[in-house]
Amino acid sequence: MNLLKIQETLRQTVVETARKEFNIELETVASEVPPKTELGDAAFPVAFELAKRIKQQTGEKSNPRQIAERLKAALEANESVERVEVAGAGYLNVFFDRAKFLIESQNVEVLPCLSESENRAAPKVCVEHTSVNPNKAAHIGHVRNSVLGDTFVRILRANGKRVEVQNYIDNTGVQVADVVVGFVYLENKTLEEIKNLHARLTAEGKTFDYFCWDLYAKVGQEYQKNETLKARRAEVLHLIEAGGNPTAELADYVATRNVECILATMERFGIRYDLLPRESEILHLHFWKKAFEKMRERGVIKLETTGKSAGCWVMPTDSHTGTEEHEADKILVRSNGTVTYTGKDIAYQMWKLGLLDLDFYYNPFHEYADGKLVWITTAENLQSANIPDFGGSETVYNVIDSRQSYPQEVVKKGVATIFPEKGEAASVHLAYEMVALSPGAAQELGFEISEADKQKPFIEMSGRKGLGVKADDLINRLEANALTEVNNREASRLEKNPGEESLSEHKKIEIAHRIAVGALRYFLLKFTRNTVIVFDFKEALSFEGETGVFCQYSAVRANSIFRKLGEQVSGSGFQVSDLEAISAIFNAEDGDGIWSMVILASRLEEIIANALNAGEPAILAKYTFNLAKAFNLFYYNHKIIGEENQTKRAVLIAVADLARRSLTAALNTLGIEVPERM
RNA sequence: GCUCCCGUAGCUCAGUUGGAUAGAGCGUUCGCCUCCUAAGCGAAAGGUCGCAGGUUCAAUUCCCGCCGGGAGCACCA
Known part of the structure; x- marks a missing residue:
């Protein structure tokens, strides 16, 4: 019984009780996380809603607190629930049976979907990200796109989806x-x-x-x-x-x-990536021609005969009103017969969704160190073996800069108009704001800044001007800084503990690399998508405070406890007969602190589902940071190895294990690996 | 002109479908390494949630209007 299942069961109980007691059919039941541990583990503000509905239905005014009292008994019947309190004006605060929850948490995967083998029959979703023009090096703005996209891919997989990654x-x-x-x-x-x-x-x-x-x-x-x-x-x-x-x-x-x-x-x-679809093949394999035919068949485009766009094929849109300067309708084919970017994009989107009745040919392009292949599209059939089944996704997520919102809207509406059976929901634009430079950062990079630009809050990066922080430069700098720290810390560690084994150069470089990636990925993920990141070297290069490095450090400390404890503790679960002893630990003075660690670490699966629904990886990033912070506090307050009360020691070990499993899984979903030491 | 996004502590940002005393990091000040890693922990100071209305038992959150900042509205890609 994991946290999500308990919450679902409780919601059902609320729905059933509302039906039985008040003859009201609730469609959804909102549950909240109470602001403090003392206020319980789950809260239902449902009594307010019921009071309103009862009044609508019968005209009788009822007191939310009394309604809550009648729901209370039903919720308390749940075996995972210890007690329920009615608080405030009518909140139902549910307190779980802590000892029981902890015992069960030991055998629960923190991310159940990931442990299942990939279901090849499951509907596939496609994520397109990166898509850097292949004419120059990637800069930090491109990395925001890639990191957002890659993290979203990991979130989808953690939710049990089959994902195809296209660049x-x-x-x-x-x-x-x-x-x-x-x-x-x-x-x-x-x-x-x-x-x-x-x-x-x-x-x-x-x-x-x-x-x-x-x-x-x-x-x-x-x-x-x-x-x-x-x-x-x-x-x-x-x-x-x-x-x-x-x-x-x-x-x-x-x-x-x-x-x-x-x-x-x-x-x-x-x-x-899985596949690199190229524009050259979209042209040479006449994807547009096929799309054009389908659009004509379905009557969603028309040839303008008069006005400014005479001679162009256009798609009428209602989302945009025309002005004297701009036509309302989107031109897909120019008067000279060539297709616009948006036209090509519609054809490509149709292919992604399996709606085009045309396909690329494929050839392996690159093999990663572990043997995984990246495929590229080709215009001729090169008879490649074992080609995966590309395209034909149920849902397509396009990770594209929010400046492309308008064309993306046209693509989405266009595809939905041609295929109403597919609908707009199949095309998702995961928009994000740009990474810009502060005038100071631009000067730091050696660029001449005009007086007008100096007044601006930020300066847009520009490949055309060569103005930007190149991705490799930044990660090189981060790795170098991290390696310096690793060397310093290694030296002082060996000074304090002369007997300990020193790390090999190779391992130190690997640790510095993980730290650098952790720092940069977290830096790009902690902002929500619609926040402009004004790049600041000091902030991006920081290893302290709200950073990926902080989260990694917390996980490393947790692992260090288990290294010191040795292997004997792993798998030594509690017996159900220990329930009372464990309860006593939770009821002690510092019990709430221990419990809040348990309940927070158990929320990972729920958070990852939220991040998917909102299309917002920052939700997971913030959670990971809070989890790491909570663990650092737990680590400081409870000395596990030195704990003399054996039951308490066992409880602390179980809690620390749950926390490190959750923290590690959260970090991995963010694409951040935990170093061996720090 | 039209559409979208943003405005929350000195700075940079979180704040779930409206809900309990509005949070975090940085910076400032002050504490904590004889004890599982101080890339850490604790405390203090810091807020008319841009302004003015409306809806509601309840608004930082939803609606309307302003003010300020950004992006977009090509037969460019």
């Missing part, structure tokens, strides 16, 4: 064209020479995406003063889209090397 590669867009213009017209390089450059950079320990980062910024500057160069962009873009020519080949080489770099960067953060 869309826009390899035929203007951004790639810009870097190609740079290579060809500024650097005067052929494909062979670019290949040599790549080899040289690799040999020097440098990365191709960093080179492109600078080149892209250089091209952006050149465009401002060189109109001929700007004209080249259109030519190059056209050649890339057409395919089958040397420029397209060169662009493909550049884009693919950048994709490799970005994958390597994200792997450092523990972020992986």
Whole structure:
């Protein structure tokens, strides 16, 4: 009997009692977490609702407290409940049987869904995230996208969902064209020479995406003063889209090397993908043509014959009202017959949902260290073996910057209009605000800031200007800082305990890496999605206070207790006959403190369900921090190893074990691993 | 002009579908390593929840109107 099940049973009891006693049918029963342990473990403010409903139904005024009293007995009949109190104006505060709960918690998985083997028959959901244009290195804003997406994937899996992770590669867009213009017209390089450059950079320990980062910024500057160069962009873009020519080949080489770099960067953060769908295949396999046919069949688009958009195929929208400057309807096909970005996106979304009747071909792109493959789409059938069943998801989550809210709305509405049977709920835009730079941070990076920008609260990062904190730079800095700390702490540990074994260099690097990832992932996850993160070096590099490192430290301390206790304690559960002795521990003066640790650690499953429903990983991040904080307090207040009362010692061990299991699972769901030592 | 987001402690942010004394971190001040790791723990100080109305037994939360900040509204991607 875990916490969720107890709460569900109690809710049912409330519904049944309301039906029996008051002849009222409650659809939902709200339950709350009381603000303090002394106020119980679950609270139902249902008596207020019932009083209102009784008045509506019979016209009789009733006292919420009296209603609560009548529900009280029914709730107390539950075997997990010790007692129920009616508090305040009519709150029902439920107190669990603490000893019984603790005994049962020992045999309960903190995340039951994860322990089950993946159900291949379960409906699949798709998460698209990262989707960095393959023309430069990823910056911290891209990492916010990837970390949010990856964490959401982990939350879905912890809720028992089958998930497919896609990273869309826009390899035929203007951004790639810009870097190609740079290579060809500024650097005067052929494909062979670019290949040599790549080899040289690799040999020097440098990365191709960093080179492109600078080149892209250089091209952006050149465009401002060189109109001929700007004209080249259109030519190059056209050649890339057409395919089958040397420029397209060169662009493909550049884009693919950048994709490799970005994958390597994200792997450092523990972020992986199943499939890389490319825009080139969406074009070459005529996904749009198929989508267009379906839209015409279903009559959701029309050809404008008059007005500003004459000659364009448009999709009428009602969510937006037109003005003199802007048409209300969304153009999907331009008057020259080419398709817009939104049009392509609708086709891609249709494929994701299994509504297109067309498919890509697939080829393995990259193999992770443990053998897992990332696949990439291809335009030709390369006869690959064991291709997973991609696409055709029940629900699609697109992790995209909130600046894309309008086009995402069009895609969602568009797909829902073509397929009303599928509906809008199948397309979810997980929008998030940008990561911006404070004027100070921008200056710290060595950028000239205009007087106007200095007045602004924050400055938007820009790949085109080369203005941003590169992901690898930041994680390198974090790892270096962490390694310094690890070395210092290791030295003082060995000084105090000369007999202890020292950590190998390899292990120290691994610990520093985990700390760095923990710090950065938590930093990006503690903000809710619709908060603009104004990047601040001091805050991002911090290892103290509300940080991932704090949470990791708490888990490391917990593990350290069990290391000292040795293996003999694991699996030594209580006997049911111990119930009274355990109750005595909880009823003692410091019993509430011990119990609050138990109940908080038991909420993980509920919190993860909340995080999924709200589409908000920050809920889990905040919980994890609070859990770590609670454990640090518990750790300080109760000295487990030195405890002389054997029952109390056993209780404390069980509580600490529950806390560390919950904390570890919470951190892992955030994509943060617990280091061996800290 | 229209749409969306934000405004909570000195700073950065949480605050579930309305609910009990509005929370955390940083910063400031003061305590705590003879005791399972001080990347820690405790305490103090700090609030007209942007302003003004409305709905309700109950509003930081829902509705309306202002004020201030941000983003979007392309035959760009």
